[in-house]
Amino acid sequence: MHIVVCLKHVLDPEITPRYFQIDPETNRPENGDSDMVLDSFAENALELAIQLRDKTPGATVTAICLGDESSEEVLRRAFAFTANAAIRVWDEEWENLDGQAVGHILAQTIKTLGGAELVLTGYQASDIEEGLVGPVMAEELGIPCVTLVSELELDEESVQSTCEAEGGYTVMSVPFPAVFTIISSETNVPRLPKVKDIRLARSKPITRFESDDIDLDPVRCQPGVKLERAYVLNRDVNCEILSGSDGTELAAELTDKLLALKIL
């Protein structure tokens, strides 16, 4: 069984809003001192992929990341999680790709690898939050896609997935191969890699693909959307600080304020 997990390198979402700036020339965030990190849901997907491999004799995990050289960091992390192989896909020509273009390139990369029984990815990356890559890959590959998945269980011919639903959750069954977009849950909390695995990860080979190595449709590699303008909003609200001098006074004041809202 071949499990592919698609990873994204994103600006650390914990960056303090007050330090967050957009460069008006490029419409991209100015990194400043903040780090680029492995996207949080993608990390849940990676954890789940490794868990499934360890439960399935003969299974392997390939981590794929579309990005420039700096994004190899997330593939090193995948190796530290004990992924079997890592591929970085990039071409200098690619700029401002959107989720659809990324979905196409990743789907064609997976085809080049000879396919996969399971394709896992985070459900929405914390930078642009398009939530498109998973379903687009599935459409491109002509296979099912289950979104917002927290758990997966495999049997001979099918996969049972637990996923978030309105007002509860559902269990869905799909045949192999299929795409799953992963959300966080108690069962896929990213592991703390062992020191030995972190060390080994440094020397493991990352395979690099350029556009010529994959059978791409030039039209589908063009983004369908173009960011014309981006701006930071000042969201600071004028906060009314209650004046009471002790807990009892504050509680009395807050009671009046709460009742005045007429929500309760």
Added chain:
Amino acid sequence: MSKILIFATIQQDESLSSGAKEALSFGSRLASATAGSIEAVLVGAETTTGAKEAIAFGASKVYTVTNPILAEYQVELFVDSLFTVFQQSGADVLLLSFDRMGKDLAGRLATRIGASAITEVTDFRTEGSKLTWVRPIYGDKAYGEYSTTRSKVVVGIRKKSQELAVPDSTRTGDIISVDYSVPEDVVLTKLVVKIQSALSDIRLEDATIIVAGGRGLGGPEGFQELQSFAELLGGTVGASRAACDAGWVPSNLQVGQTGAVVAPDLYIAVGISGASQHLAGITSAKTVIAINTDSEAPIFKRANLGVIADYKTVLPTLTEKLKKVLV
């Protein structure tokens, strides 16, 4: 100018979902701004009630795909039928709510149609004949305005981002029953079981009142206090990532960009400093009240009302006082 088709989802009771109403309201606004027209498409076992409602929300024409097999949402059949209707309608824009279903459908439909796709859209702008779509980016720290590069576009509207239009039941429109033969061989994704959470267990995303706790609660015991306070207010309990990571509460209570993105009328943040990924989860909250000992905490930049104190000195008296009024 543009012809807008809106996928209006229906609920179990056959009425339109809140997401459908948002998409229709957004569509009406867009149509007036671009001299366009709006049409709707409904898919289900029984679509008459919803179709009339869609007309009241401004649809001049409603396509209905009605079949008992479509009573329960099935992703491949919904993609297939919506694709069929979209092609038949000759629309330029397909609008849908980026809700649970929309998250399955938007990317697949855009790819199948050969359209651009834009999701989590909260607004649009027109400058002359140029139309751009507005959506939050980077965890709501910024907004982006996007143009599209293809002639057709699939647009997913962010949940709970739209003011609802006022429906007018005197409006008239055509209801067109689409002759759609269900292709059974496309069905791959099958529902095994659907678990509804208990009523007492309100989903954070749907809650109108949330009382959330963070590291400042000091431990799991603090959450028991919050729980009874939340019950008193008729609300539900949420938590910051720090509190979840500490194991004080299960991770499904986490509010924030990597947890639940909520839109309550009232959000009370207790002992939460307001890390940016947490604030990204509450941008749609109407009134935010913060109780925190640290007057410099970023949560006070988002809160409408601030109480600078240890919650332990405030909450018991507050609970007592409110009990007298509410119980």
